[in-house]
Structures are given as C-alpha cells and as structure tokens.
Amino acid sequence: MDAPYQAGPDVHVLPTNLPLPGLGVLPINAYVLLAEEPVLIDTGIGPDVDDFVDALSSVVDPQALRWVWLTHDDADHTGAIRRVFELAPHARLVTHGFSALRMSSWWPVPFERVHAIRVGDRLPVGDRTLRAVAPPLYDNPMSTGLLDEATGSLFSVDSFGALLPEATEDAGEVPHEALAGGMRAWATADSPWAHLLDRRRFAQVLDGMHRLQPSRIFSSHLPAASGTSLERFLQVLESVPDAEPAVAPNHEEFAQMLAAMTAAQPQPRPVAAM
Numbered sequence: 001m002d003a004p005y006q007a008g009p010d011v012h013v014l015p016t017n018l019p020l021p022g023l024g025v026l027p028i029n030a031y032v033l034l035a036e037e038p039v040l041i042d043t044g045i046g047p048d049v050d051d052f053v054d055a056l057s058s059v060v061d062p063q064a065l066r067w068v069w070l071t072h073d074d075a076d077h078t079g080a081i082r083r084v085f086e087l088a089p090h091a092r093l094v095t096h097g098f099s100a101l102r103m104s105s106w107w108p109v110p111f112e113r114v115h116a117i118r119v120g121d122r123l124p125v126g127d128r129t130l131r132a133v134a135p136p137l138y139d140n141p142m143s144t145g146l147l148d149e150a151t152g153s154l155f156s157v158d159s160f161g162a163l164l165p166e167a168t169e170d171a172g173e174v175p176h177e178a179l180a181g182g183m184r185a186w187a188t189a190d191s192p193w194a195h196l197l198d199r200r201r202f203a204q205v206l207d208g209m210h211r212l213q214p215s216r217i218f219s220s221h222l223p224a225a226s227g228t229s230l231e232r233f234l235q236v237l238e239s240v241p242d243a244e245p246a247v248a249p250n251h252e253e254f255a256q257m258l259a260a261m262t263a264a265q266p267q268p269r270p271v272a273a274m
C-alpha cells in the first residue's frame, strides 16, 4: 500500500503500486469521495487489510462512511471489504446484485445493507447524485462505474488502466508513448475479448464516453487524470481491437518474474547470534 494522495477538492486516492518485473508498475486504486454522505469506492487489493484501514482512516473516519461503491467483485477491489463493513456500521454496499450474490461464496454478505444498482441508476449522496455508468472495457460483467453529476468526476473501473514505467500520482506526468503503450498492454490483457469487437459498435461505445464529458478521470488502474486526457485515452482504446493480443507468461517466464519480485522484497534483518 502506498501513501494516499488528494486528487481534487473532494477525491482522495488510496493507491497500491504493484511492481510487475519486466512489465512495469500496475496502479491499483481505491477512492474516497468526500460527498456530504462520504463514499468509499472499492477496498484495495489486500492482504494488508490493516494498511488499507490506516490509509482510509487518514482521509475519513470509517464510522462516517455512508456508502461503499464496489465497482465489481474482483480480488483487487475487494481486499478489505469485510473489515470495512465491520468498521463502517452506517455504510451500505452499492454494487451489481450479482456481485453481492457471488461474494456470498466467501463472505457472509450483509444483504440487508446491499443497495443493488445497474447502469443508468442514480444514487443521491446528500449534496450530489452519482450515476451508474458502463465502462467501455472490463474484465468482469458486473463492472459498474460512476459519474459524479455535480463535479463531472468519472470513476471508470478497470477502463483506462495502464502498466506504467514507474509510480506517479498524475497520469499527465507519464510520457505519451509510454502511457499509450501501457494502456494498450493493460487493455489487451484485461479485456482480451476486445479483439472480437465489432469496430463500429465499439466506436459508438467510445462516443458514449466522449459524451459524458468528464472533468476528471479516476481509473482503478491509472493515476488520477484530467478530463482533457479523455480524447487521447479514447484513441488508445479505439486501437485495442487491432493491437497485438496479450500473451500469458510461460512457466519459465513466470518463475523469472517471481524471482525478481522476491529479490525486490525487503530482506528480514539477520537475527543476532545468542
């Protein structure tokens, strides 16, 4: 877990930057939206649940949370969900109904606290309304993003994610070619079905994103980005169906990745001889 950072007057990022040797760094973000009724968007990757709770508590008292918007039930989004629901007794779980049902296979989901949503629904959170939107690319059919209708902040789930050369807090700092290549690499790996797309219909989906006119873009797998980046991002996504398909590491490559990840871990201090 990395240090939280503020990405706007009302949005705080709770990031983990996961190093993937040979590939780069993958950001994994949860967000706190400081609406009148505070909203936590996703709950980190785990397994360091205490770290996540510390990061969350540095931004908002979990007791004050009213909503936890879970974009989908993938493991990199549900890390601390059980603990968060223990610490946030006033929070309700906003998610796709089937995400809630599927999570009940590993967590006794408090269904009485679930507020099921689908694309197009609106959720009032005190001083503003959040609209559920469909991300253009996704790795889980329950994926549900949101647009803050008051500020134009778009939370785009896995869409617009990118493998980056290094961790940063501002997508605008990443050189264009590196960002475009990293976004394409992520998109082909995370949404391999994109190669099957009808280009004309996909263009309509991207046009729908364009019409949202977000002021800021908060992807689960990209540092915070300004709305002016949207056109560039949409151009990258448009190229994904014809990009080189992602290839999984074979056993030898995976073993090399693991060795590099282990070598990068901090070594335990030697124990003094008795």
Ligand SMILES: [Fe+2]
Pocket: 072, 074, 139, 140, 158
């Ligand atoms: Fe996902």
Ligand SMILES: [Fe+2]
Pocket: 074, 076, 077, 158, 220, 221
């Ligand atoms: Fe994800």
